[in-house]
Amino acid sequence: MMYTPAQRWVALAYGLVSHTLFLAAVGVMFVSLYEGLHLSLLHLHGWAAAVGDVILVLQFGLGHSLLLSDQGRRWLARMAPLGLGRELSTTVFAGLASLQLLITFLLWSSSKVLWAAPEGWVKGGLSVLYGISWLLLAKSMSDAGLDVQVGSIGWHSVWRGHAPVFRPFARTGLFRYSRQPIYSSFTLILWTAPVWTPDHLLIAMLWTLYCVGAPVWKEKRYLRFYGQAYARYQAVVPYWFPGRKGRDMSFPTEPSIPAVHDAEVIVIGGGPVGMALACLLGGRGVRVLVVEKRGALPSHSQAIGITPPTLAILSELGLDEAFIGQGLPIHDCHVHGESGALGIASFRQIPGQYPFILSLPQQISMRLLADKLALYPSVKMLRGVEVVSVEQTGDAVTVGLKDEAGVITIRSAAYAVGCDGHRSRVRDLLRMRSRRYDYGHHFVMGDFQDRTALGGEAHLFFTAQGAVESFPLPGGLRRWIVQTKQPEAEPPAGFISEVVRMRSGHIIAPEDQVNQSAFSPWRLDCEQLYDGRVILCGDAAHVMSPIGGQGMNTGFADAEFAALMLHAILRQGQQAGPWLAEYDRCRRKASNTAATRAALGMGLGTWRGKGMSWLRDRLLRHLILRGPMAGIVGPWFAMMTIPFNRAAKSRFVATYMTGNCTEKSQPESRLAFQEESQG
Template sequence: MADVVIVGGGPVGLYLAALLLQDGVAVQILEQRLRREPHSRAIGIHPPALAALDRVAVASAMVDAGVQIRGGIAVSGTKTVGSMSFASVSECFPFVLSLPQVTTETLLERRVHELDGAALVRGTRVTEIADDGGLVTVVAEATNAGGAGTRITSRLLVGADGSRSLMRSLLGIPATSRTYPDHYVMGDFEGTGENLNEAVLYLEAEGIVESFPLPGGRRRWVVRIPRPAAVPDAIELARMVHQRTGFRPDPATNSMLSSFSPRSTVACRSVAGRAVLIGDAAHEISPIGGQGMNLGWLEAAELAPIICDALAGKPVGQRLHAYSARRRKAASLARWQSEVNMMLGRPLAPPFLALRNHAVSAVSGIPAANRLVARRFTMQ
């Protein structure tokens, strides 16, 4: 028996668990992976999310472990066409924090373990859900020999199991999806060149190249490509970066390679009986712009007090309905922002590229507009 079962022990599920455990809620987290994925995926943590993470006493450790990106520049043809500062976006966190997801999850899991050493159960995959209107029963099986099967009855259920959410399917919640004509390859290398603590966007005719600092003097390079492709080798990715930017990462220093084609998926509703979907289970957002994980944390921060009041017997129906509407609106805005980001990075013929660069330069040169774009970019 638990007050709340959270399905999914990723960054969003762990954060919600920490919030609830701090308030004395009995929580069980079911995670099908036996161990964390070692390769960094999501790396950007925005100021509002850092403020939310501070509520569970992990923000300081994350800031210590990460790189503070306090601004960025746009480059085209080796010339800087625009710049942006994050100095005005937040009093406490005037930066975007670059931190590999594996470190983020490690710090959140450590906090959960401090609050309840038995809260997280790994190697467990949920197969059935039964909601009788008063309690929810979850049946789970071991994912392999190292896992554990279980049957748990709880008062509430939260699905935080990612973009391919099994919870969404088991709850019968439909979702709408979009695909895009955008495809990317990326890899992490030792840092090279200047601007080692800035984000750099290379606006080139063949398509955008993005470069972000990582802890340990490393950088992530993201290259837009014309069609879906298998994961390249480090030599090929370094060649593509060099061809468009003039910088050549050292293939021998590569630590991660990946390819992806963004899509977006938004659940038609996030509440079903005594169950709630949050994070990518409720809305998958293109990773271009780094909003998805942050969006999930902000949802959890808003949902946690509603859950506590529901467990205390207070009526929360109207609040839950309003919460669902607000978070759906926030997801729609994040999806729109990611679509704008992808559009700005698409290939352009030289005359149109010059027009885009001129527009970027003009916005960058107007302080009020620059601050507005910086706030939007950092999810303010």
């Protein structure tokens, strides 16, 4: 833990105070405005009342802006004890802003003049508008990140034992239509409250001026901090009033000036997903440059499970047979608990050509893809070259490449795809927002020469001490994954063998172990999978628990969709906007579902202790692996029921694939391709 118990309790106390103030402020403002500011604890009269009220209005605006300035931030950082100033600054800010609102409405001196208090349907209509304005405010705060807006990110991070991680500026939800939806919906609230009094008019006018003017300073700060990424956002989304240009954040489909680029598409990252995408594009004749920072293919294995939808995608490349030839089909997964065998999740009933999950170490999958990629004349691969910058103009993406000697060159393309894995540089460079969640589970895995009698099937052992998973690999090997209580950076020799023996009774000799690694699953979801002319695929777009074996498979489905999309845009002149929106919708839905399922499976398997183990055994034996449910579990794990596991499941894409779409034009590519040395 990074924080002492005292620090954590202080953080919790700050959170409680701040959130109580927030709820009180929202409640008091809602009622007071609705009633025309008649509520008051202070009863000043005449000039004193007028001056007092103006001071109340100004203190909110000025105080708010001051605290958001650089100096204000320094003050905020001093407002918490035990060295927690920085961590709790958002919590303190939210608390102070709430206090300012509370003071304004509670100490307001009412003029006691009533101009209009509508009744009947007029009041009803205005009340509905008032309610909608509040909902818009809630939605825009949630789009901006509710945890930052209400200040929970500060205290909650400390409570969980890590420093707060702030995400870049928001671009999704209402932020697609206006750069300042919080300020504009707040203003809407001021003008839709039904009862009109001089007090209401004063507060509505002054705070509207504030809401329109103050974000200008905020944007200056953002420009300083986020640079080109924010400038691009400003160029496509209106400042305050939702406007037309906000509907489509993508750039024009066709370059306005015929451009000379190094490729039509630059694929950043030559992992399994990047190479699959390059092959799928190469098969359509699209000119692709793949840039990979590693000088050679990796020799270690991560992914082993290849699902039927992925095999179907590989069949499009003519690679399914090669994969199956090198791999080992798993037809059944046997599940064991404390009370013995619990049941079988079978893949045998999966319809189609591939009624199994294929076990194939990732390095072999990558070699097969690399061999295939070398056959496409329109695809070039640069190895040992790292992408260090990504910039966009209306017509192109330019990418800065650093080679092993440190020499930087610039390449440009009409589109770039970030396939650069879970620590995506592309995502960071473009300040694309994502949310990370650590599950707090830990595993160690190793591949062993297989001398057990477990055969060609998978076996899961769920015990009170933790889980053990075991999968056959081609070449007479078997992978063992054991759950551990703590992260085990460097487990001692024989660690896996000992844990496997204790939990499953199987004897695997330490001398038979060929590799070992440890991992702690986490999840990452991106708010949007594209930004202008840059698209994210694979782990760059989503990270999910490896327990479940879905990450790479989801990445292959991203690649299939992205290849169809880029071909349609580049070669058939179709509009980029609708395609990108559909890609974003389908692929986020698919990856959310896959990640949630992976987490559910991991969650159930990692319950520890006698009681939980007893409960899990009953659930699995009598409910999940029995009767009609048993027939669902196999296809569930094989990703047959993931929405959009094939691109054609989107009606939009299916229309394109059957050729029924209206194509604007079918221009030959106007992009020149410069020869690259093949890596």
